Amino acid sequence: MPPFGPGRTGPGPFTYCILAMPTLLATLPATAGAHLPVELYADSEAASAAVAAQIAGLIRTRAAEGRPCVLGLATGSSPTRVYEELVRLHREDGLSFQNVISFNLDEYYPMAPGSLQSYVRFMREYLFDHVDIRPENVHIPDGTVPEAQVAAFCQRYEEQIRAAGGIDLQLLGIGRTGHIGFNEPGSGPASRTRLITLDHVTRTDAASDFYGEENVPRRALTMGVGTILEARQVVLLAWGEGKAAVVKRMVEGDVTDSVPATYLQRHPAVQVVLDEAAGAELITRKTPWLRSLPCNWHDAALVRKAVTGLARTVSKPLLKLTDEDYNENGLSELLAQSGPAYDLNIRVFNELQHTITGWPGGKPNADDTYRPERAAPFPKRVLIFSPHPDDDVISMGGTLLRLVDQGHEVHVAYQTSGNIAVFDEDALRFADFAAEYDQMFQQNDPAGEQFYQRVADFLHTKAPGQVDSAEVQQLKGVIRRGEARAALRYAGLDPTTRAHFQDLPFYETGRVRKNPLGDEDLRLTMELLNRIQPHQIYAAGDLSDPHGTHRVCLAAIFESITRLKASGTPWLDDCWVWLYRGAWQEWDIDQIEMAVPLSPQELTRKRRAIFKHQSQKDRPLFPGADQREFWQRSEARNRTTAKLYDELGLPEYEGIEAFVRWEF
Incomplete structure (x- = not known):
C-alpha cells in the first residue's frame, strides 16, 4: 500500500538517514503470480544495511572454515550503500577482507582505470581503498585490453572464477532494459564473459555520468548470464520508482531474453531486495486482493487504492461502480465488509473531492473542515x-x-x-558576453578579464x-x-x-x-x-x-x-x-x-x-x-x-x- 494518503503519516520510503531501525516490511515468497522471492524494505538504507550484514556473515563464516569467500560485485547507484556499510563494519566491527576474492561484473570499453567513469575507480573509492582486501584478489574486467586480445582476456576471466572455486554470492543491480551486468536484451542463458554493444536506453541512462550521451562508450565487457547463474547465491538490489516497472517484469513476467533478468527465475537461490518504491508495481503490493492475500480493509488508504484502481480497470466513474464490478474484480471481501457499492463509491468520491482546492495556502475566513489546508493563519x-x-x-x-x-x-x-x-557552450557564451561587456564600457578590469580568459581557455581544451x-x-x-x-x-x-x-x-x-x-x-x-x-x-x-x-x-x-x-x-x-x-x-x-x-x-x-x-x-x-x-x-x-x-x-x-x- 502507498506510504502516504488519508490517515497515513510518517516518512515512509523517503527516509534517508532518519530511521534508526532497519525496517523489513515484508518477505514475499515465490508464488503462482511471482516467480522470484522478494524482500521488501521501507527504504534503501535499511535494505542495504541488511544485505551488508548478510555479506559480512558469509565472509566470517568462510574465514572460520579456513576458506576464501568469493564475491561477485556490481557497480552503479544500487550497491553504494552496501559498500559503505561494509566499510563501516570493517572499521568499527573488525570485519576483515583478507579471505575475500572479488570478481566485478563489468566495465566500459574502452576505459582507462583512472577515468572518472571507470568501475576500477568506482570500486576503489567505495570499497577497496577502505578495507584490507589483498590487491591480488581483486578482479575487474580490463577496459584497456587491445581489441585483438579481448576474447582471450574474457576466457581467462572465466578460468579465474573457476580457479577460485566459483562465486559464493553475486551482487546485482538491474537496468531499465532488464539487463544484469551489461547483458542487454537478446543475451541468452548460456552467455559468457564477452564484449557487448550497449543498448541505446542503457547509454541514455549512463549519459549523466559522462556529461552527455555522446561521451558514453558504445561497448562494454561483461560477465555473461550463464556466468552469473553459476553463482551459488544471487542478491539483486533495486531502489526507487524508476525501477518498479522492470522489477515487475523480472519477478512476475515470463522468462525471456528480451528481459535477461528473468533468467534469474531459473536459479535456486535468488534474493530480490527492494525498497517500497521499487516494489510498488508488484501484484502483492499494488493489488494484493487479486492474489487472495489478507487485506486490512480498515485502512482508508488501501480502500482508496482499491476503489480508484477498480474504476480505472473497468473504465467507469466512481459513482457508477456496481456490486458486480467489485465481485468480478477480486474485491468481494471489501464489498462484504464495507459495502454496498453505493456507500464505498460515495466515500472514496468524497475523499478525492476534498483533495481539490484552488487555495493551496488555505482559504481565509472559510470552513476548512474538508479542505486539505487550514484557513489560518492568513497570509502564511x-x-x-x-x-x-x-x-x-x-x-x-x-x-x-x-x-x-x-x-x-x-x-x-x-x-x-x-x-x-x-x-559548456552556454558557459562560453556568458564568458564571451562578459568580455564584450568589459570592452563596451571600457571597464578594463584585469582581474575580471583574466578570470574569463581562464574560463575560456579551460573550456576550449576540456576533455570529455x-x-x-x-x-x-x-x-x-x-x-x-x-x-x-x-x-x-x-x-x-x-x-x-x-x-x-x-x-x-x-x-x-x-x-x-x-x-x-x-x-x-x-x-x-x-x-x-x-x-x-x-x-x-x-x-x-x-x-x-x-x-x-x-x-x-x-x-x-x-x-x-x-x-x-x-x-x-x-x-x-x-x-x-x-x-x-x-x-x-x-x-x-x-x-x-x-x-x-x-x-x-x-x-x-x-x-x-x-x-x-x-x-x-x-x-x-x-x-x-x-x-x-x-x-x-x-x-x-x-x-x-x-x-x-x-x-x-x-x-x-x-x-x-x-x-x-x-x-x-
Missing part, C-alpha cells in the same frame, strides 16, 4: 525547497504562482547550485567527462542563479529578498558523484528554517532524478525538521510540510492529499516561468529516461492527473499539481 509564510534551481517552477510552478497571487509571503530555497547541468575547474563551476552556478531569479521575478517575487541560494556542500564536487549528507548541509538548512519560520514547507518528493540529488535534499529537510522538533522549536507546531513531484513522475491518484487545479492561462504562465531557465532548454544536459523538455514533461503530468480526476467523475480541469502531506 511559505518556504519552497527546490533541489535544483528549476525544480520549483517545473514541479509546482502553478501552485507557486497561485500562492503569490493570493498574497502569501513566499520564499524559495535553491538547495544546490545545479552547476554540473550547464552545457573532465571535471570543471573551480572557476567554471562558479560561472555555471552564476548562470543557474540568474535563471532562477528571472523565474521568480516573472512570478512576482523580489529575488533579492525571497530567493535563498543554499549551495549545500554535499553537491559541490563538480562531479556527478556527490558527497554524503553532512553536518554543514544540516546546519544551513536548520538556519534557514529558523530564520523564516514558515507555516508551510514544500519539498521535492520526486526521487527518481538521475543523480539522486532529490533524495539527499529531502533527507536534509527531514533530518533538519526532526532535529528542530526534538529541540522543542515552537514554530514547528504550526507548520505543515507538503511534498511535490512532477519532473520525473507524479503521485498516484490514491496517494494525493492536495490537488491544485490549473486553468489554461495558469498552465501557460507556468510554462513561461520554466522558459526562464534557458540553459535547460532546448535539451537539458541530463535528461534522464525521458527525452522531452522539462516543460513538456511537466504539462503532460499535470494534464494526466487532471484527466484521471475527470475520468473518475470529478470536475474537469486543464491541469492539476498534486501534493502529499508529510506529518512529522
